[in-house]
Amino acid sequence: MAEKKEKKAKKEKSENPGGKSNIVIIALLVLILIGIGSFAGFYFYQKSKSATPETKVVVKVEQTYLELGEYTVNLSDDKEKHYLKAKLSVGYDKTNKKLGTEATEDLIALQSTALEYLQSKKAEDFKSTNLENVKKELIDNLNKRVSQGQFIEAYFQELIVQ
Incomplete structure (x- = not known):
């Protein structure tokens, strides 16, 4: 078994x-x-x-310039008195003739907007590290005044802060 x-x-x-x-x-x-x-x-x-990369296409725009003039303004610093002397121009697309015409006709309003904006700034805003922000904000304020296009860049030909 x-x-x-x-x-x-x-x-x-x-x-x-x-x-x-x-x-x-x-x-x-x-x-x-x-x-x-x-x-x-x-x-x-x-x-x-x-x-399928997400690439940004950079289109080079040929600019023309509108001179907004020379400004001497008191800055809005609290403790010390500072002033700014600046000569300012803005650039826009050269092919946009309507914006050029509108900007030329409304030059006084654009100059007033730039003046008010510059007066609202402090001396430290015009240091080289902050200058790009100042230009961008200035362009944004000026673009609110026009309807036929957009300004692209702000240029200071002269910039003195004391």
């Missing part, structure tokens, strides 16, 4: 050789396939992102 049990045990082992190892191999194959799929998805996602 012992012989029958041994034969039966050997038969069961030969019918199911490596049952647990088959499951492990299948699980490893599934994990490998998931890894390959994830890598491929990431690779193609990155490739599609780089294939």
Whole structure:
């Protein structure tokens, strides 16, 4: 009877050789396939992102200039008295004749806007680190006064702060 049990045990082992190892191999194959799929998805996602780059097209605009004149103003400093002497021009697209006509006709209003803006500034605003912000704000204020286009840049031909 012992012989029958041994034969039966050997038969069961030969019918199911490596049952647990088959499951492990299948699980490893599934994990490998998931890894390959994830890598491929990431690779193609990155490739599609780089294939359609978001580039800004910089269009060089030929400018013409409108002189707003020379200003000597008291600055709005609290503790010390400072004044500013500046000669100012603004640039706009040369092809925009309507803006040129409008700006020339409304020159006094634009000069007044620039004067009021400059008077509202403090001496520290005209340091080289802040000057770009001053120009941008000035352009924004002047652009509110015109309807036929936009001024692009402000230029100081002369700038003295004392």
